[in-house]
Amino acid sequence: xxxTARTARAEPRTSLGEHLRTALGLTxxxxxxEQGDCGACAVLLDGEPVCSCLVLAVQADGCRVETVESxxxxxxxxxxxxxxxxxxxxxxxxxxxxxxxxxxxxxRTGAPASDVLGGHLCRCTGYGGLRAAVExxxxxxxRKEDQP
Amino acid sequence: MTTRVHIxxxxxxxxxxxxxxxxxxxxxxxxxxxxxHVAVLRSPVAHGRVTAFDATAARADPRCLLVLGPADVxxxxxxxxxxxxxxxxxxxxxxxxxxxxxYAGQPIGLVVATDxxxxxxxxxxxxxxxxxxxxxxxTAAALAPGAPRLHAEAEGNxxxxxxxGTPRDRLDEAFAEAHLVVEREFGIQRxxxxxxxxxxxxxxxxxxxxxxxxxxxxxxPHAVRQELAAVLRLRAxxxxxxxxxxxxxxxxxxxxxxxxxxxxxxAVVLGGQVKWVEDRVxxxxxxxxxRGQRTRARLAVAADGRFLALHADVVGDLGxxxxxxxxxxxxxxxxTIEGPYRFPAAGGTVTAVCTNLVPVGAYRGYGMxxxxxxxERLVDEAARELGVxxxxxxxxxxxxxxxxxxxxxxxxxxxxxxxxxxxxxxxxRVAPPSSAGPVRRGSAVTATVEMSGFAPSALIRQFxxxxxxxxxxRLVVNHDGTVTVHAGVTxxxxxxxxxxxxxxxxxxxxxxxxVDVRLGDTATAPHSDLASQASRALVLAGGAxxxxxxxxxxxxxxxxARALDVPEADVVLDVPADVEPGSPEAVFRGASGVxxxxxxxxxxxxxxxxxxxxxxxRLEENVDFDPPAITFxxxxxxxxxxxxxxxxxxxxxxxxxxxxxxxxxxPLVAEGQVVxxxxxxxxxxxxxxxxxxxDTAEPLSTTFREYPLPAARxxxxxxxxxxCTPSPANPGGFKGLGEGGAIPPAATIACAVAAAxxxxxxxxxxxxxxxxxxxxxxxxxxxxxxxxWTER
Numbered sequence: 001x002x003x004t005a006r007t008a009r010a011e012p013r014t015s016l017g018e019h020l021r022t023a024l025g026l027t028x029x030x031x032x033x034e035q036g037d038c039g040a041c042a043v044l045l046d047g048e049p050v051c052s053c054l055v056l057a058v059q060a061d062g063c064r065v066e067t068v069e070s071x072x073x074x075x076x077x078x079x080x081x082x083x084x085x086x087x088x089x090x091x092x093x094x095x096x097x098x099x100x101x102x103x104x105x106x107x108r109t110g111a112p113a114s115d116v117l118g119g120h121l122c123r124c125t126g127y128g129g130l131r132a133a134v135e136x137x138x139x140x141x142x143r144k145e146d147q148p
Numbered sequence: 149m150t151t152r153v154h155i156x157x158x159x160x161x162x163x164x165x166x167x168x169x170x171x172x173x174x175x176x177x178x179x180x181x182x183x184x185h186v187a188v189l190r191s192p193v194a195h196g197r198v199t200a201f202d203a204t205a206a207r208a209d210p211r212c213l214l215v216l217g218p219a220d221v222x223x224x225x226x227x228x229x230x231x232x233x234x235x236x237x238x239x240x241x242x243x244x245x246x247x248x249x250x251y252a253g254q255p256i257g258l259v260v261a262t263d264x265x266x267x268x269x270x271x272x273x274x275x276x277x278x279x280x281x282x283x284x285x286x287t288a289a290a291l292a293p294g295a296p297r298l299h300a301e302a303e304g305n306x307x308x309x310x311x312x313g314t315p316r317d318r319l320d321e322a323f324a325e326a327h328l329v330v331e332r333e334f335g336i337q338r339x340x341x342x343x344x345x346x347x348x349x350x351x352x353x354x355x356x357x358x359x360x361x362x363x364x365x366x367x368x369p370h371a372v373r374q375e376l377a378a379v380l381r382l383r384a385x386x387x388x389x390x391x392x393x394x395x396x397x398x399x400x401x402x403x404x405x406x407x408x409x410x411x412x413x414x415a416v417v418l419g420g421q422v423k424w425v426e427d428r429v430x431x432x433x434x435x436x437x438x439r440g441q442r443t444r445a446r447l448a449v450a451a452d453g454r455f456l457a458l459h460a461d462v463v464g465d466l467g468x469x470x471x472x473x474x475x476x477x478x479x480x481x482x483x484t485i486e487g488p489y490r491f492p493a494a495g496g497t498v499t500a501v502c503t504n505l506v507p508v509g510a511y512r513g514y515g516m517x518x519x520x521x522x523x524e525r526l527v528d529e530a531a532r533e534l535g536v537x538x539x540x541x542x543x544x545x546x547x548x549x550x551x552x553x554x555x556x557x558x559x560x561x562x563x564x565x566x567x568x569x570x571x572x573x574x575x576x577r578v579a580p581p582s583s584a585g586p587v588r589r590g591s592a593v594t595a596t597v598e599m600s601g602f603a604p605s606a607l608i609r610q611f612x613x614x615x616x617x618x619x620x621x622r623l624v625v626n627h628d629g630t631v632t633v634h635a636g637v638t639x640x641x642x643x644x645x646x647x648x649x650x651x652x653x654x655x656x657x658x659x660x661x662x663v664d665v666r667l668g669d670t671a672t673a674p675h676s677d678l679a680s681q682a683s684r685a686l687v688l689a690g691g692a693x694x695x696x697x698x699x700x701x702x703x704x705x706x707x708x709a710r711a712l713d714v715p716e717a718d719v720v721l722d723v724p725a726d727v728e729p730g731s732p733e734a735v736f737r738g739a740s741g742v743x744x745x746x747x748x749x750x751x752x753x754x755x756x757x758x759x760x761x762x763x764x765x766r767l768e769e770n771v772d773f774d775p776p777a778i779t780f781x782x783x784x785x786x787x788x789x790x791x792x793x794x795x796x797x798x799x800x801x802x803x804x805x806x807x808x809x810x811x812x813x814x815p816l817v818a819e820g821q822v823v824x825x826x827x828x829x830x831x832x833x834x835x836x837x838x839x840x841x842x843d844t845a846e847p848l849s850t851t852f853r854e855y856p857l858p859a860a861r862x863x864x865x866x867x868x869x870x871x872c873t874p875s876p877a878n879p880g881g882f883k884g885l886g887e888g889g890a891i892p893p894a895a896t897i898a899c900a901v902a903a904a905x906x907x908x909x910x911x912x913x914x915x916x917x918x919x920x921x922x923x924x925x926x927x928x929x930x931x932x933x934x935x936x937w938t939e940r
Contacts (some may be wrong), residue, residue: 028170093167106416
């Protein structure tokens with residue numbers, strides 16, 4: 001769990017998203033629809049983006065889970081966070097954690113911006129600054145920054 | 149005189165870093181580990197009589213803590229009072245204790261259990277029997293002879309009627325003499341606000357002091373507090389409502405809903421904390437919705453293109469009952485029907501009808517999206533029938549800056565703006581599209597005027613609305629030199645906290661980060677009935693804050709002069725841009741020396757340096773701002789669309805906006821508001837529609853698959869421009885912009901579709917323009933698709 005081994009009991013019917021929020025106290029991941037439609041609850045499960053409302057907590061047993069809480073390094077925001085901040089890519093911020101995880105995945109894998117935008121609903125921004133941030137973040141030149 | 153340093157800068161909203169770190173504090177994120185959870189028991193049918201409510205089996209479940217049914221609710225609560233009635237309206241409250249249900253999803257009672265899943269399990273054990281009654285699923289069905297009657301207080305299912313503007317007989321005369329009359333019936337569908345964060349609250353009752361504290365996802369904590377006090381029979385000073393982060397609202401979180409009141413009742417009955425967060429199905433089927441009207445409207449034009457008369461006969465769908473503001477949006481449609489044009493005669497008639505659908509409340513645009521759609525479509529149709537350029541026809545009839553202040557036939561007084569300049573600017577930038585093959589392309593521009601900064605208390609009183617229109621702020625320089633703004637308006641993702649900080653910083657002449665802004669807590673925020681709705685937060689709270697800052701700055705300079713023993717006029721505040729409030733470099737300078745900002749603040753709170761006879765010590769200013777008038781923003785939008793005649797799919801390919809919102813405090817926030825509004829407008833124009841079964845009135849739009857929100861692919865890049873005519877109606881010259889982006893898109897897109905396919909222009913009078921409807925219109929007009937499709 002964000003680089004640390006965590007143990008917590010879960011009811012078989014509890015979704016991963018709810019488990020993260022309640023048993024593990026990680027409330028950064030938000031549940032927008034609980035039906036896999038909106039993307040707000042996206043987390044990375046063994047590196048792949050999933051809607052945490054559609055995955056049962058027990059399915060994540062032994063897996064590597066990454067959430068929005070893992071993206072900043074101390075006081076420094078991560079690249080996806082910086083892009084959204086600088087491009088005004090959020091308003092109310094409720095859907096943002098899921099978007100950030102999909103952006104993070106895209107940057108690692110080279111997936112295009114359209115993959116990120118296609119899986120996410122935002123009701124506030126009209127995708128103006130949001131699209132600019134995702135495109136900037138997923139651009140080939142931007143990824144070069146990540147090379148050590 | 150305020151020097152603008154921060155006002156006008158694109159400052160990123162100050163809460164964004166925390167939100168980006170996952171440190172938001174939305175209701176469901178708040179740490180209340182001991183809270184018990186609610187599941188609301190809802191009617192499965194749209195109309196029926198509750199004949200039994202048996203909770204025996206539920207109460208036997210060890211996880212069950214409380215069940216409340218209609219009898220308990222009747223004993224323990226009063227109804228929610230309404231604030232805005234039609235002149236003859238007899239339905240004047242929202243019932244909480246329900247023996248007749250009037251929409252599918254209406255709350256009947258609730259269950260409290262140890263956790264959310266347990267509450268849902270236990271809810272299934274409650275035996276609620278509802279004997280179905282015939283339901284009406286539309287205003288047409290509700291008004292039909294022999295329709296089932298929903299309320300004793302609404303004969304023929306008509307809740308109330310009114311008329312604004314030129315009397316009907318004079319309107320009829322004007323139409324009788326006209327060269328051209330364009331008459332159409334318009335349909336604007338019901339929509340769902342669908343904020344990504346649904347409604348929710350945590351209510352805590354402390355039985356000792358008898359205090360109810362409610363953390364809620366709301367736009368209007370003070371209004372919710374007043375309504376809760378009335379419903380639960382509590383003193384106003386024993387109810388506190390707190391809104392932390394709110395995940396979108398758009399008008400859907402302005403008023404207390406019945407289910408929310410029941411959750412608070414459960415807390416009072418049980419003691420301690422009770423929590424409820426609605427799920428998406430509940431949000432789509434039980435939360436108040438927006439829009440919903442059928443309107444017959446006509447426009448009279450002289451042979452030379454002058455507009456002679458305009459009349460809209462609005463039939464609005466209130467749903468199961470009138471909510472707090474009830475027919476407000478319908479009345480605003482009638483009041484704003486004239487828009488930016490001059491009319492010798494114009495008016496709007498409103499008939500508010502109840503149906504067995506979800507109640508309708510405020511939604512971004514509040515009746516003005518509807519009036520703009522009706523008027524702009526009529527104007528475009530008049531241009532088509534006259535064979536003249538639609539932009540030229542609009543310009544011919546526009547209210548010009550020299551006409552200001554301009555009074556409309558319905559009695560609105562426009563304060564300022566250059567409506568023609570906005571339309572010309574938009575028209576210049578809209579590129580004429582090219583059409584080829586099975587895809588037709590067209591473009592159009594429309595114009596609108598937006599009521600904002602609602603409203604002078606005297607005007608609200610004139611409309612007999614039970615709200616206050618003023619806005620208050622409390623501006624404090626703390627003993628350590630930091631600055632705190634308390635305001636009654638609320639932050640719902642629109643960035644108001646940042647704009648207010650910019651205004652306070654400039655008003656006092658201090659760096660931006662010295663200022664903290666605290667909103668949303670009725671224990672500390674100045675009273676506000678309307679808070680952040682009606683495009684008013686910046687206009688009114690910003691106006692109050694400028695005045696508060698000017699007064700506080702004058703007081704601080706006076707104290708500094710006495711501390712330095714020099715005349716006030718000789719004191720200069722000298723603050724380098726990047727220092728902290730405690731810095732020795734942030735100083736007042738006089739001929740005799742310097743005193744630091746922090747030292748002066750500290751001494752001021754001790755009561756030092758004040759002139760003899762002055763009792764006031766606290767370094768804070770409370771200012772209430774009751775505006776002299778509504779201020780009217782305005783704008784013009786342009787759209788370029790592609791219509792696929794094979795499929796009926798309409799794609800918005802380009803979009804342009806020009807708005808005049810007076811002085812812009814934060815262009816980044818302003819652009820975000822416009823673009824976000826345009827996206828909601830595109831959804832309404834093309835696909836968003838809350839649908840119900842036409843016979844049973846039961847909901848068909850229960851997930852985001854049946855109620856799709858605009859996705860990134862649906863919204864093109866939006867070109868945003870601003871003109872600036874400072875408002876004369878408030879100290880900052882501000883005009884509202886929270887709704888402006890959402891108002892014109894449906895009209896603009898429909899006019900662009902009409903330009904692309906003039907053969908169907910006459911029937912482009914209803915939204916959403918879904919592929920199915922556009923395809924049917926194309927075929928009806930004899931436009932066949934590509935041969936390979938039509939031959940099949």
